[in-house]
Amino acid sequence: MAVSWLPTGVFSCQMSTITRTRLFKGLREKLSQSSRSGVSKPAQADRPPFSANTVFDSTGVREFFDPVILNPGTLGALAVSPETLRHGLELMERLEPDSYTQYLSAYYRTGLERFGEHWRYADIITVLVAVAQCVRPQSYLEIGVRRGRSLAVVSSICPRSKIVGFDMWVPDYAGMPNPGPDFVRSELDKIGHLGDLTLITGDSHKTVPKYFEDHPEMYFDAITVDGDHSEVGAGHDLLTVIPRLKLGGVIVFDDISSPVHPYLRDVWRRIMEADDRFLTWNYTELGYGVGLAIRKRA
């Protein structure tokens, strides 16, 4: 589904609450209309498949609880643990450095040296370590790949996972080289990725709906939305991927407390926290913040 009606370039400005509410309502309606018309309708629209490692199989006994056994407290506790930080540090050392990973490695080390095992810090890297360890994704979708750092986290724990990444490789994104898909492939080779790796170049507002249209059977165990950081662009990406998240699957959303994108906290709140099919966990104490949402119900 093309979303040419969305003037994505103009949304980094502040919007009033009423405008925002109308905008997201319109966006939801537009996306659900296209789904009803069959344009990007998933194969099993009413009930996505289960994510194998996150559900309790009650076969043979009477069922009392929702089958999804993974909860935000578990993922959050793992995401802020020093053990997870050390995994992140080791992983970044295996990748081609850039100024951001150099800064982050030094930041992690300082926190651990000064505060030891009590330091509690999370970001997209530590959350993805936790997600990969708990969900064991067989399929992982990412919008906003850049140099492959976050893809590499998932691959380092689940090297056989099927990965689909979307990026338009904006040159010098955030003032750092953004070399493109060949570079990302070479980074994942270093990590020893064995599964299928598909990297799709272009604007996610077009390429992701097109991918779903072409792959009506595809559902994902884990999805990261970290591409277009404009208010409507990020909201659109979230709303586009939700129908393709498995039950018990997890969505990760970066930068919810970034001073550069202060409205992203509100996008996350309005779309994920307000949706009662999901259980959410947020970290906003240090860094740029990160949110995760577990799909509890269809």
Ligand SMILES: C[S@@+](CC[C@H](N)C(=O)[O-])C[C@H]1O[C@@H](n2cnc3c(N)ncnc32)[C@H](O)[C@@H]1O
């Ligand atoms: C914050 S970076 C992703 C970082 C990566 N997830 C990581 O943790 O290392 C955002 C990426 O999104 C891409 N991007 C921005 N707008 C986009 C759009 N509309 N469609 C596709 N990619 C986009 C940029 O090219 C950039 O590489």
